Amino acid sequence: MTAHLDESGPSPGQHIELVDDNPSSRHDGETSPGLRNSKGWDGKLRVPKSALLANPEALSDPEYSDEDNVIPGEEVAADEDLLDGEDPDTDEIICTHSRIQSIPALRLERFKKVARICLRQNLIQDIEGFSCLASTLHDLDLYDNLISHVRGLDDLVNLRSLDLSFNKIKHIKHISHLTNLTDLYLVANKISKIEGLSGLTKLRNLELGSNRIRELQNLDCLTALEELWVAKNKITSLAGLAGLPRLRLLSIQSNRIRDLSPLKDVPQLEELYISHNALETLEGLEHNTRLRVLEVSNNKIASLKGLGPLAELEELWASYNLIADFGELERELRDKTALTTVYLEGNLLQLRAPALYRNKVRLALPQVQQIDATMVRAG
Secondary structure (H helix, E strand, O other), X not given: OEEEEOOOOOOOOOOEEEEOOOHHHOOOOOOOOOOEEOOEEOHHHHOOOOOOOOOOHHHHOOOOOOHHHOOOOOOOOOHHHOOOOOOXXXXXXXXXXXXXXXXXXXXXXXXXXXXXXXXXXXXOOOOOOOHHHOOOOOEEEOOOOOOOOOOOOOOOOOOOEEEOOOOOOOOOOOOOOOOOOXXXXXXOOOOOOOOOOOOOOOXXXXXXXXXOOOOOOOOOOOOOOOEEEOOOOOOOXXXXXXXXXXXXXXXXXXXXXXXXXXXHHOOOOOEEEOOOOOOOOOOOOOOOOOOOEEEOOOOOOOOOOOOOOOOOOOEEEOOOOOOOOHHHHHXXXXXXXXXXXXXXXXXXXXXXXXXXXXXXXXXXXXXOOEEOOEEOOOO
């Protein structure tokens, strides 16, 4: 078996797919040329006639066996034996890419002090067998398995971090009782609606990227939320953030946002990542005066109007838009004394005069230390 990287998976932690490299084991009905005869697969057919063999009898004797020279294959332990070498007093169990199917078969009740379990990239379908660790378990990572339904967490009330990313979950259910959660990861599932989060009043970080979500809703209960990651969904509006008084980071890249004005409901926002949307203007950010990082690359923005009040701006990432006016660049950004980094490549002001572009940016914004990927002066 060979592990192949699925390039659609996010980094870090790409999805791993196991693929059988043995052509004789294909199940799609396809015949491999040269590897089958009328009696089925015969490995001897791969030996060219011109080959010099140390054991030519292997071709003529159907019962030939060279047992003395057999290289033993790697034996995969059964689930029941995987943890036999672990210290009973360990506080962490990590067992990734081990083809685990049954959590109860791991006999986790042997471990009385486990605070973190990581069973990434296995074949787990059902969340079960963790109740015996309820008093100690704080961090549960089941990233990249085959889980379709969120069940089996009833007793894990001490969990602080739960990662169910890269599974097959369609609905957020049966986690609202996990009132001590601070981090919840549900990236790359099949979720179409934000729901089932009531009770998570300590949650600080919520990751829902690469799902099928169309609307920011049912977030009002998350009064402690600081970071919301919803990139690669189908969201059309920024409405729905009003109940998040502590939100400081919003990542909503690769969606369908056109209007920034609903962000007035989160004036405390410090970082906004909204590249690859449908923005044509930056107007609507006037109330977000605490923004330090603004990422608006790959939109259709022609003007920098709207950035005037953002006195604390440190980084502006605005590559591949339609910005053309160096005068406006200076008017909107020269007074931003904290501004150290600007990315403007791929805009008209760079494409029209690439040889002069960087010097013109330096003249307009002398406080800047980095233009695109180039450092222009020491900090």
